[in-house]
Amino acid sequence: MNNINSHSARPENGEWAVEAHGLVKVFGDNRAVDGVDLNVKAGTIYGVLGPNGAGKTTTIRMLATLLRPDAGSAQIFGHDVMKEPQIVRQLIGVTGQYASVDETLSAIENLVIFGRLLGLGRKEAKQKADELLEEFGLTEAAKRPLKNFSGGMRRRLDLAASLISEPPLIFLDEPTTGLDPRTRNQMWETIRLLVKNGSTILLTTQYLQEADELADRIAVIDRGRVVAEGTGDELKASIGRSSLQLKIQNPLDFEKARRIVEQVLGVKSNVSPEGGKITAPMADADRVTDLLIALRAVGIQLEELSVQKPSLDEVFLAITGHGVKDEKQDPTEEMEVSV
Amino acid sequence: MNQTLTGKISERKLRNRTSFLQALRNSLTMAYRGLLKIRRTPEQLFDVTFQPIIFTLMFTYIFGGAISGNVHNYLPVIIPGILVQSVITTSIVTGVQLREDMDKGVFDRFKSLPIARIAPLAGALLADTIRYTIATTLTFLMGYIMGYRPDGGLGCVVIAGLMVIVCSWCISWIFAFFGVMARNATSVQGISMLVLFPLTFLSNAFVPVETMPDWLQWFVKINPISHLVTAVRDLANSGSIGWDFSISLIGAAVIVIIFAPITVKAYMRKA
Incomplete structure (x- = not known):
């Protein structure tokens, strides 16, 4: 009724x-x-x-x-x-x-x-x-x-x-x-x-x-x-429930670290627009433990690691392959971009 | 929250056209809005209050002796002239304020409402007739204080005043058009003054036409402002309604017929 x-x-x-x-x-x-x-x-x-x-x-x-x-x-x-x-x-x-x-x-x-x-x-x-x-x-x-x-x-x-x-x-x-x-x-x-x-x-x-x-x-x-x-x-689902952000100490290990992230999480990783950070979607935040063990095993030292809810920036990275910040601005709108 | 928000579409009477009656009603509501705005910001009325007083005093005492021998004889010439000049100059402000108003978000809402497209413009212009009324009343009042006693009597003076107000409303459509087209309020002011200054001075408003060179007389005689001034003089000074009265009103109507549609069209096209 x-x-x-x-x-x-x-x-x-x-x-x-x-x-x-x-x-x-x-x-x-x-x-x-x-x-x-x-x-x-x-x-x-x-x-x-x-x-x-x-x-x-x-x-x-x-x-x-x-x-x-x-x-x-x-x-x-x-x-x-x-x-x-x-x-x-x-x-x-x-x-x-x-x-x-x-x-x-x-x-x-x-x-x-x-x-x-x-x-x-x-x-x-x-x-x-x-x-x-x-x-x-x-x-x-x-x-x-x-x-x-x-x-x-x-x-x-x-x-x-x-x-x-x-x-x-x-x-x-x-x-x-x-x-x-x-x-x-x-x-x-x-x-x-x-x-x-x-x-x-x-x-x-x-x-x-x-x-x-x-x-x-x-x-x-x-x-x-x-x-x-x-x-x-x-x-x-297309971008993962949460998002991993990873910064490592030695830039020479960068590609190696990216490969490990992709292997362990089974997803494609991205490099954040500010550079220097590896970002990747995560279906399950618990997987971060596996990742840490894998990184320790090959001796890659971390500088920073965080697991966050996906931001608009990451939705964009995932969907369009480019970040919000390199977006060409409409001159009539404000330049400020909230992420 | 209200249960009727469901608003069944089939129950709504949907029409894609607005009737003349609706256009009129919408315009009057918009005029009411204009009056409320004037009441909230009375400083908007400074110019229509002081301009007639100062200009009437200045022009009468400066030119009176030179043109008509003395101030008293000049009054029947100058008061109608200064009246037309003051009130029409006032109508520029309409265009300027319209431009400022349109830059505000509320005009977006007006556009998204199912109202007559002409209403926001016509309403704003209609509210400004209050400005013309103030300027008209003050000019006649200043004249009276200085000793002007129009032979046409009060009735004819009122008719003359109304005619000037109606004509100025019609002319304000020109400045409304500039207002809609221009990029900002300052340029509206600039363009409008550029048009109006020669028109009001190259007329019979301040001096007898016979004193001007022939080629200028030719222009002064076809200048619509001259006809309006003559019509006011005829009415106020002798109580007569002549050809100048008709031609002024016809001319004013033609301005509305031409400028109202193109102004509305330009207004619609502007995002």
Whole structure:
């Protein structure tokens, strides 16, 4: 019974919230998005994972009718973004990387204006604004100008503004970048709740952990292309559960050490972009003991060894064979790369 | 959280076109937003408050004696002239502020909403009529204080004021276009001044046309600003509505018909 209900809450005109094929966007001689395919099932969270400048924001902007694709096609619940943009806009909510709310106005004024624009009456708009402020814990700050809002409050208000029309599909562009861990967890809770209530969410993130935590499926995007796609588990399986980092004392032993690592762990190793470190995916952290014994047996002396959760950098090393740091930066985005 | 978030798509009335009524409603909401912004930052109104006062005082006392023999006789000539010049100059600020506004994230949200595309622009321009109203009122008030008693009476002065406000709103679409096209706010200011300065001074706003060389008279007579100034003078000083009144409004309408669509188009194309 429950199952049937949750299913009927989904759109009836097909189960895909997003279908994009071969999306391309070129800025000058920079192919920001270079043939992206995305299929997002209705009622799920879909994560688009990649470093700055990979084309995440540009992809979202095309899907949200903010940017016209140079090639390819995209449908939102079966409606073409280029032919029926105004219909698509009635089905989506967009929360951008930088809060898209009015700085000079108060929180409640912002929400009332968006509500009025969406066709609500004066009273309804006010009521909806009050409701959302309450839900997002902003009631106390409702009348204060946004200039005094913290980053987390701004994001919450921004998300609240995207929910006024109760859109079935919500785009979240890096919803937690720059938030402290506590506010980030709150945002995650909110996102989960939204999906529980039937919304579909497409979010972008630079953090593997975030995609892993939230998304049903993840697309890894690099230089404007989708380089891997699957569930979190599938992705992790491809790069190992944890990651070994090894530095040895004598550089002459480097190749020998790499061979031993590959033999013992049975995987391909990489050299970290900073150089000097051998990195390798590990399915089982326990194997490190075997490795240490093997290294001692041939007399290779260690300088440093650590076993970590795989970082985005390693996902990239594993999938693309090049690190995040040699990524060509999109000039419009910040240079800072979080790993 | 709200259970209705499920938002069944089949229950939504989806239309790919916005009606005229919706466009109007959206524009008025955007105008309301503009007024709220002005209320929050009243310092934005400094220029429309002080420019009419200072310019009216300066021009009247500097040129009055030279052009009309004395200040009193010059007032019916200069007040309509300075009114048109002040209010139209004010409309440049519309373009500048629009540029600054568009650089902020909130315009991204406006674009992603299912609202009429013209609304964010028309609304911003509409809110600025409050600026024109302030400038108009202050100019007439300064004139009155200095001894200007328009023969057309209060009714005609009000009509003249409204006409200037309407025409300035129409003209502000030109500067809105510059605002959308330009890279930053400073260049909007620069381009707009470059266009407006010759237009307002090469007109009959400050001096009688007959004193100018023939070739310049030719330009002054076709200059739309001259027609607007003449229309205001006719209304305020003699209570008459003539050809200049009609041509001013027609010209203003033509500006909107040309510039509103290309401005919206340029606005849509800008990412």
